[in-house]
Amino acid sequence: MEFERHAYDVVVVGAGGAGLRAAIAAHEDGARTAVVCKSLLGKAHTVMAEGGIAAAMGNAYPEDDWRVHFRDTMRGGKMLNHWRMAQLHAQEAPDRVRELEDWGALFDRTPDGLISQRDFGGHRYARLAHVGDRTGLELIRTLQQRTVALGVDVFMECTVTRVLTDAEGVTGAFGYWRESGRFVAWEAPSVVLATGGIGKAYKVTSNSWEYTGDGHSLALQAGAGLVNMEFVQFHPTGMVWPPSVRGILVTESVRGDGGVLRNSAGNRFMFDYIPDFFRKETAETEDEADRWYEDKKNNRRPPELLPRDEVARAINSEVKAGRGSPHGGVFLDIASRRPAEYVRRRLPSMYHQFKELADVDITAEAMEVGPTCHYVMGGVEVDPDTAAARVPGLFAAGEVAGGMHGSNRLGGNSLSDLLVFGRRAGTAAAEHARKRAGLVALVEESLADAARAALAPFEREGGENPYAVQAELQQTMHDLVGIIRTAAEVEQALARIAALRERVAALSVEGHRQYNPGWHLALDLPHLLLVSECIARAALEREESRGGHTRDDFPAPDPEWGRTNLVCTRTADGGVGVTRQPLPQMPPELAEVFEEQP
Structure with missing residues (x-):
């Protein structure tokens, strides 16, 4: 079978704010960089983040600083955040906003000519840098313009279906052109996931059609862990x-x-x-x-x-x-x-x-x-400083990465999060690629297996309709794993997900690979189903209410659970396993921030 083939140092999957910022950082660090996105460049869901970018710049209130922003973020996440991610985010967000301004972003101004900052829920001070209520659009416009100006290669309307690995880590990625259905493979020692969220697993969502949990699922299947998946923000x-x-x-x-x-x-x-x-x-x-x-x-x-x-x-x-x-x-x-x-x-x-x-x-x-x-706090478990997953060569930034927001994200923190950790992911990915230069290669058998899996729905006749299966999955998550949960309801959801897994394995589509949205959905559904199982299993395990996870049968927060993370991993039989993991210990000098008077 023929494949279109490319070789890069860093492949970034996703062209939202995190993906573009990662690509810019990797390119500026000397890496041959490519961006792969499901839709057209500039159409990423980041444009829906309208209110502003949270950064303690002190333009509205001079007394605001990174320590207050850090405290607000930790308290908003009910102290389940990874302290180091929250610290780096609060410290570096102002520089990332000023950087955008240097690159041409046109922020609203104060009477003194400074970047204007507005109020948002959970923030002690007005600290959201904004462009009316179209901030995400301005952010994407600015990053897109810089990406193109730098000459970064962009593969638009192209979907990645598998992260390729060997015994040493990442070797590249496999996908297809959405227009023609032709397969394409990228050889690369570093892959950055910046694929956004999982909203299309639910019936009522603010998320666009791209948010089918691709990155979460790709990471899980490559051997990474997902943390905090029970916490879904409505x-x-x-x-x-x-x-x-x-x-x-x-x-x-x-x-x-x-x-x-x-x-x-x-x-x-x-x-x-x-x-x-x-x-x-x-x-x-x-x-x-x-x-x-x-x-x-x-x-x-x-x-x-x-x-x-x-x-x-x-x-x-x-x-x-x-x-x-x-x-x-x-x-x-x-x-x-x-x-x-x-x-x-x-x-x-x-x-x-x-x-x-x-x-x-x-x-x-x-x-x-x-x-x-609206948003999933859970995502790929990463190292705070490098955004690296446990699989060598795999990185994640933005909504697809977990840990930064704990059990609940404050408004405005998503845009600063993707800027801070997009940059860190791109820089670390370029460094890893230098160390692995000349040591990775695409394996023909792996490419052939990925192609067979992608074509399987065409081989079946009279199988399940992808749209009907997605509708049932969305209704299940909406009814049984929504804002308020109980053990009985989540167990019922898991039983339905198990039944849906058999139906997903029997999906069939008609027609050809060209212009076939039914086929596209058939390839998205395994991702959605896997992510939904992670959310449900973690929700059943966490017997308390905290942030974006509310259990009607355990309505109060539990101090013991406040010191515990849940990590989802792929089991040998293709299912999802959940393990408990102690929360990283905050150093004493940071803990003192919470004793200061607001």
């Missing part, structure tokens, strides 16, 4: 009406700029859901919360800006109690809080999104919103 505010747009993200910037959440009775219900952990820093009356916007230094934050897991659970509780909006959400109101001109200037994308998709003028009426599967 963004509190996605669109709920009309059905065609259900799940599309409504940026946290709406709440950061003054929007409030109300139930069907018109009450600001978030005052009833302030957890003890955040009570000292959160306003407990409406007057106190409203004063915060006028005098942010001396007043406690409004409860709408609690971390996302807290807000999502509160909305879920209001809807279950019968106090939801007509279409199963709650109301997000900025119309009564801010002048129309202010809303259109600060939130242009949200204004047009609701006007065009829901015929709602957010300057005149409230939005209907509800939780939507």
Whole structure:
């Protein structure tokens, strides 16, 4: 069988923020670098990160620094974060933002001409550098322009189906062109996974079609471990009406700029859901919360800006109690809080999104919103300093990597995360490639096996329909492994996943390899199924509630579990095993940060 073949030092899988930043770093370190992406360059899901990039630059509040950002990140993750990742992230994020500005990013400015920074949930100070509510788009535009200017090779509309390895580690990757179906192989001693998340495993999600858990699954099958997979973030505010747009993200910037959440009775219900952990820093009356916007230094934050897991659970509780909006959400109101001109200037994308998709003028009426599967905190277990997985030559950065966010990610930390660790992954991948130069080669048998697996759905007649199987998987995860979980429900989900595994093994598609979306989905489904099993098995194992994981049968956090990570690995029979692992110990000098007064 013929294959298109290429040889590089570093192959980056994914062209979102993490992938492009990794490719830039690897290229600047002298590595022959290629980027492979499922869609067109510039169409990555990073553009949906609208609110801003979290970085303690001190432009809005001089007293903000990396120590405060580090503390906020750890507390937001309920202390289950890898302390070293959170430390590096907080320390290096400001330089990565300034770097973007040097490369041409056009940030909003303060009256003094500094980069403007806005408020977001869980952050003590306003620290999100932003471009209106289109920050992710500006980030991708800037990185894309630099990638092209440097001459990095980009393989667009091309999907990687397997990371190739030998006894010494990574040897390359195998995939296919989505347009023609022709196979392509890359020989490379270093592969950086930057494939994003797993949202298409769920029925209601803010994620785009690319987020099928490819990187998580590829890493697991190559021998890496996945950490924190039970923690799935449901963004509190996605669109709920009309059905065609259900799940599309409504940026946290709406709440950061003054929007409030109300139930069907018109009450600001978030005052009833302030957890003890955040009570000292959160306003407990409406007057106190409203004063915060006028005098942010001396007043406690409004409860709408609690971390996302807290807000999502509160909305879920209001809807279950019968106090939801007509279409199963709650109301997000900025119309009564801010002048129309202010809303259109600060939130242009949200204004047009609701006007065009829901015929709602957010300057005149409230939005209907509800939780939507948005982000997975879990991912490839990596070394904090190098982003290296346990498989030599394999690296991961961005949402596909685990550990940085613990049990819950703060808004804005995703963009700074992918910049900080994308750069570190690219630099480390280039260094590894230098050490392995001339020592890797593609094995014909491995290529032939990968090709046979990809073509298998064409060999079957009358088998399972990929779209029907995906719909059942999404419904299973939505119903049984969603915001609120119980042991009985998760066990039921695992039984359904086991049945779906047999059906995935019997998928069949018709037609040819050219322009065949059914075939593409048939190749994505094993990834989705494997990742879903990881989430469910870890959710069943963790008998407590923490961050993005809420067990109705274990409603409180458990101190013992607060010192324990769960790592998923591939078993010999192709299933998923879960092992407990002690949380890395934070050094005393960092622990002192939590004793300082806010």
